[in-house]
Amino acid sequence: MEANFSYVIDTLFALFAMVLIIFMVPGFAMLEAGLVRTKNVSAVLTTNIMIYAVASLAFLLIGYTIAFGSWENTAMSVYAAFLFQMAFVGKTVNIMSGGVSERVRIIPLTIFALIMSSVIYPTVVNVSWGADFLEGTLLNIELYDLAGSTVIHSTGGWALLAAILIMGPRKGRYKDGQIRVIPASNIPLVVLGALLLWIGWFGFNGGSVGSIATPEAADTVAKTIMNTNTGGLAGAIIAGVIMYIRYKLFDITMILNGALGGLVAVTAGPDLYSMYVPILVGGIGGALVVFAVPLFDKLELDDPVGALSVHLVNGIWGTLAVALFSSEVSFLAQLKGIVLIGLFVFVSSYLVLSVINKFIPFRANDDMQIEGLDVNEIGVEAYPEFKRAI
Numbered sequence: 001m002e003a004n005f006s007y008v009i010d011t012l013f014a015l016f017a018m019v020l021i022i023f024m025v026p027g028f029a030m031l032e033a034g035l036v037r038t039k040n041v042s043a044v045l046t047t048n049i050m051i052y053a054v055a056s057l058a059f060l061l062i063g064y065t066i067a068f069g070s071w072e073n074t075a076m077s078v079y080a081a082f083l084f085q086m087a088f089v090g091k092t093v094n095i096m097s098g099g100v101s102e103r104v105r106i107i108p109l110t111i112f113a114l115i116m117s118s119v120i121y122p123t124v125v126n127v128s129w130g131a132d133f134l135e136g137t138l139l140n141i142e143l144y145d146l147a148g149s150t151v152i153h154s155t156g157g158w159a160l161l162a163a164i165l166i167m168g169p170r171k172g173r174y175k176d177g178q179i180r181v182i183p184a185s186n187i188p189l190v191v192l193g194a195l196l197l198w199i200g201w202f203g204f205n206g207g208s209v210g211s212i213a214t215p216e217a218a219d220t221v222a223k224t225i226m227n228t229n230t231g232g233l234a235g236a237i238i239a240g241v242i243m244y245i246r247y248k249l250f251d252i253t254m255i256l257n258g259a260l261g262g263l264v265a266v267t268a269g270p271d272l273y274s275m276y277v278p279i280l281v282g283g284i285g286g287a288l289v290v291f292a293v294p295l296f297d298k299l300e301l302d303d304p305v306g307a308l309s310v311h312l313v314n315g316i317w318g319t320l321a322v323a324l325f326s327s328e329v330s331f332l333a334q335l336k337g338i339v340l341i342g343l344f345v346f347v348s349s350y351l352v353l354s355v356i357n358k359f360i361p362f363r364a365n366d367d368m369q370i371e372g373l374d375v376n377e378i379g380v381e382a383y384p385e386f387k388r389a390i
Contacts, residue, residue, distance in 0.1 A: 235262020
């Protein structure tokens with residue numbers, strides 16, 4: 001009877017966490033739609049829907065078995081276990097799609113989403129959370145990453161870096177060493193998207209504990225969610241403070257990205273931290289975002305939503321932070337995992353993106369970018385009564 005109770009409760013818990021994570025789909029969509037120009041909003045929204053549909057189905061048909069070896073699960077329903085893991089898979093491509101928005105074409109990106117979710121991401125999961133085909137070899141990864149600072153966020157970030165290097169910046173973004181500021185089109189949507197992501201993170205991290213059926217497990221879940229929230233709070237506050245000190249302005253987009261950076265940073269070890277550690281981990285995460293965004297612009301790595309700063313930089317920081325603030329985790333093991341996964345994802349993504357790009361170019365041409373991808377890629381404008389900005 002007790003085993004049946006645990007099975008039912010953990011199945012319900014996984015399904016509830018999955019629903020929270022799926023809230024991140026509209027979260028990414030609204031955040032990106034608010035940060036791009038009005039002429040590209042429908043394209044961004046369509047991209048997010050296609051990623052969710054294609055990535056989820058590819059993971060169902062191919063990716064899940066590669067990641068975990070089989071569907072067997074005695075702790076909860078196999079369907080609940082799959083759905084929880086499926087909720088993660090599209091996030092890696094969401095991270096990438098936001099960073100190349102306003103110049104990426106939908107068909108080649110969808111093809112890459114198919115390969116990422118069926119092969120590249122499942123391979124990363126296999127060697128970290130899953131079946132582990134590298135076990136017993138010199139390349140064995142003994143990474144502690146509860147919910148994916150490296151496995152999900154850095155994976156998406158490395159793929160994004162490869163895509164930016166192949167595609168280049170948006171037309172007119174950099175000229176004669178000068179950075180042209182392209183303002184967000186809809187700040188309320190940015191706020192809504194960021195808060196949906198924040199809410200989804202409670203399922204993202206809390207659900208990764210795996211069980212809630214005992215008092216000890218319930219405490220761990222509650223602590224994990226509390227520490228997750230604290231990381232986001234600290235990231236938002238520190239980002240806001242730094243922006244005010246530097247510019248005497250509170251930039252809401254940077255404050256929100258600071259919060260997301262804090263959430264990414266704390267994702268690797270919220271179950272291990274005491275209640276005060278996430279203030280430091282998340283605060284440093286928020287600061288890293290503020291300093292990384294202009295750095296990437298100086299390198300002419302055009303990232304309209306700040307995804308490299310939020311996900312790649314803080315994915316690395318958050319994974320290392322677990323070793324710095326928990327005696328249970330080896331710093332060298334964390335560093336090895338970051339390096340090996342980073343090399344695999346960047347190289348494999350670059351190769352796949354390059355091959356696709358030879359047959360179907362990822363980058364929209366200059367005329368398409370000037371007119372807007374809504375007209376050229378979708379045929380439906382998000383704001384047809386507005387004059388499109390060049």
